Amino acid sequence: MAKEVKKRKEIKRKLLHKYRLVILNESTFEEKISFKLSRLNVFVTGTLCIIGLIGLTTLLIAFTPLREYIPGYSSTKLKKQATDLTYKTDSLVVSLGNTNRYLENIRMVLSGDIENNETNLDSIREQFELDPSSIDLTPIKEDSMLRAEVALEDKYNLFERKSTSSDLVLFPPISGVVSNTYDAGKKHFAVDITAPLNTPIKAVANGTVIFSEWTAATGYVIIIEHKEGLLSVYKHNGSLSKEQGDIVRSGEVIASVGNTGELTTGPHLHFELWSEGNTVNPLDYIDF
Template sequence: MAKKVRKRREIKRKLLHKYRLVILNESTFEEKISFKLSRLNVFVTGTLCIIGLIGLTTLLIAFTPLREYIPGYSSTKLKMQATNLTYKTDSLVRVLNNSNRYLENVRMVLTGDIENSEVNRDSLFEKFKLDPSSIDLTPSREDSMLRAEVALEDKYNLFERAAPSKTMIFFPPLSGTISQRYDAEKKHFAVDVVAPRETPIKTVADGTVIFAEWTADTGHVIIIEHRDGILSVYKHNGSLNKSQGDRVNSGEVIASVGNTGEFTTGPHLHFELWNNGAPVNPTDYIDFR
C-alpha cells in the first residue's frame, strides 16, 4: 500500500515539477524570454492546441470553398451541373422513347405490319366501358343553380359563338377507278386508284410531310401527318413535289401518279389512311369518284 502511495506521489511530483524554458541571444547570451513549465501544463496546452487545430480544420472544410480542393469532395457548382444533367438525361430518355414509338408507327405504315401492335382497341373499350345504371344522374342543388345562371346569361346574349367543328374533312387525293379495295384479311390496308400517268395527287388535309423518299418495294412514297394522330400515305408515285418537313394545305399537289416500285402492275395511287397507329378504310371517309 505504501509503495502505491509513494508511486502516486512520484508521478504527481514529476507532473508538477517546474522547468524553466529560456531563450538566449546566441552572441551575447543575453536572456530574451523565459517560461516556467511543467509536464502537466505542457500536456494540457498541447492537447488543447491539437483539438483547436482539428476543430478549425473541420470548420474550414465544412463551411468554406477550401473543401473543393480535397479529394472526395465536390463543389456546389458540380453538384448543380450533375443535377441538371440528370434532369436533362431523364427528359432525353422520354423524348427518345416517344421518338422510337413514333418511328415504329411510321415503320408499320411503310411495311403494313400490324401483327406486333400491342394495342387492342376492343379490350380498351371494354375496360373503360361504363354502366349507365351505376351512375347517379340526379342534378345537385349547385348544378341546378349553375344551369339557371347560364340560361339567364344566354337569354340576353346577342351574339352566339359557333363552336368549331372537330370533325375532320378529307379532300380526295385523286379521282379515278378503284382497282383494289381495302382488305384487312389480305393485309391490303389501302385502296388502289387507277389514273393516267402524271395525274396530280393532292393531299387530303392540312399537315406536315414526315417522309418523302424512295423505297424499293413501293417506289416514291410520301407520308403526311395530320392532326389527331392521323397519317395519310401515298405510294408508287411517279415523282414527289414535297420534301420532309414541308407544311401542306388541303388539296395541295404533293406528287404525281406513277408506276414506281416492285409491287406495282401499272400507273395507280396506293393510298392508305392510319389513325393512331391503326389502318382504317379510306373509302369510309373519302369519295374517290
C-alpha cells in the first residue's frame, strides 16, 4: 500500500514539476523570453490545440468553398444541377416514349396497316363489361331521397346545364361522287371521292398540319391533327397548299385533287379519318 502511494506521489511530482524554457540571443546569450512549464501544462495545452485545430478544420469544410477541393465532397450547386438533370432525363424519356407512339400511329396512317395495333377497343369493353343480372340494382332509401332532392332542384333551375356532347363538326373536303366506300375487311380504311383534276380540297375542321409530303404509294399526302384525338388524311393529291406545322381552319383549301402515287386509279381524293389511333368510317361523320 505504501509503495502504491509512493508511486502516485512520484507521478504527480513528475507531472507538476516545473521546467523553465528560455530563449537566448545566440551571440550575447541575453535572455529574451522564458516560460515556466510542467508536463501537465504541456499535455493540456497540446490537447486543446489539437481539439481547436480539428474544430477549425471542420468549420472550414462545412461552411466554406474549400470543401469542394477535398476528394469525395461536392458543392450544393452541383448536387442541385445533378438532381435537376435527373428530373429532366426522366421527363425526356417519357416524352420520347410518347413521341415514338405518336410516330408509330402516323406510320400506320400512312401505310394503312392496323394489324399490329395493340389497342383493341372491343376487347377492352368486354374486359370491363358487367352482367346486369349479377348486380342488385334495387335503389336504397338514401339514393331515392337524393334523386328526389336533385329533381326538385332541377325543376326550378333557371340556368341551362352545359351540354356534354362534342361540338366538333366536320366539313366535307370536296363535293363529288363516292366511288369506293370504307371496308375494313378489304383493308380500305377510307372513302374515295371522284372529282375533276385540280378541284380544291378543304380541311374538314380546325387543326394543325402534321404531315405534308410526297410518298411513292399514295402521292402527295397531307395529314391534319384536330382536337379530341382526331386525324384527317388526304391522299393522291395533285398539289399541296399547306406545309407541316401550319394552322388551318375548317373549310380552308389545303390541296387539290390529283392522280398521284402508284396506287391511284384516276383523279380522286382518298380520305381517311382516324380517332385515337383507330380508323373510323368517314361516312358516319360527313355527308358527301
